[in-house]
Each structure stands twice: as structure tokens, then as C-alpha cells.
Amino acid sequence: MTSATGLVLATAVLGAGTFAFRLAGPVLRARVTLSPRVERLTAVAVVVLLGALVATSALTEGHGFAGVARPVGVAVGGLCAWRRAPFVAVVVAAAVTTAALRLLGVD
Known part of the structure; x- marks a missing residue:
């Protein structure tokens, strides 16, 4: 794997993780009570x-x-x-x- 491919892959994984964290708030808000x-x-x-x-x-x-x-x-x-x-x-x-x-x- 070249460094450019690794950079694109790391960016995609970080982007997906960020999106998942941001989506988890509204989705889990009704299920989790603090x-x-x-x-x-x-x-x-x-x-x-x-x-x-x-x-x-x-x-x-x-x-x-x-x-x-x-x-x-x-x-x-x-x-x-x-x-x-x-x-x-x-x-x-x-x-x-x-x-x-x-x-x-x-x-």
C-alpha cells in the first residue's frame, strides 16, 4: 500500500468514525437517559x-x-x-x- 493510498484510507476511516459519533447522539438520545x-x-x-x-x-x-x-x-x-x-x-x-x-x- 502506498502512502497516498494509506492517507486516503485513513481519511475515509476517520470521516466514517466522525459521522458515526455525530449520528449516535440523535439516534441514542431517546434510548439513553442520564x-x-x-x-x-x-x-x-x-x-x-x-x-x-x-x-x-x-x-x-x-x-x-x-x-x-x-x-x-x-x-x-x-x-x-x-x-x-x-x-x-x-x-x-x-x-x-x-x-x-x-x-x-x-x-
Whole structure:
């Protein structure tokens, strides 16, 4: 099997698996019931995982600290999102803050 054939096969298998997972939700929703405690824990787990992803992306670059400018930009974006600014405004505020700090020489 050539590498191109293997790549196409792996892509097809991953695509089929993704489709199966997405289809399983609506199909099994009527058959599987979760307790209210499990639903609450699942909701909390989603928030914790997203928070960890944001923290990792904001604070690290490669294997080290990303510098001060990026976390400050993320904090400004978070503040704008908390104040219910439009998504575009949140992204622009975070990017402008980070760019301005880097332009001023803050790493």
C-alpha cells in the first residue's frame, strides 16, 4: 500500500468514525437517559476543558511561556466577551491589545 493510498484510507476511516459519533447522539438520545447529576457534571466538565484549552493556548508557546502580551490580549478579549461585545469586537480588541503591547516592546 502506498502512502497516498494509506492517507486516503485513513481519511475515509476517520470521516466514517466522525459521522458515526455525530449520528449516535440523535439516534441514542431517546434510548439513553442520564441522571441529572451526570448531566450537571458533564456541563461542568465542558467548562473546565474549555478553560484549560484557553489557558494553555494563552500562556504557552511551544514548551515555554508565551510572554505577557498574549495573556493580556486574551484577558482583554475575555473582558469584552463578558461585557457581551460582538464577537468581531472581541477578536479585534484582543488582537489590537496584543499587537500594541508587542509594538511597545512587551514580550
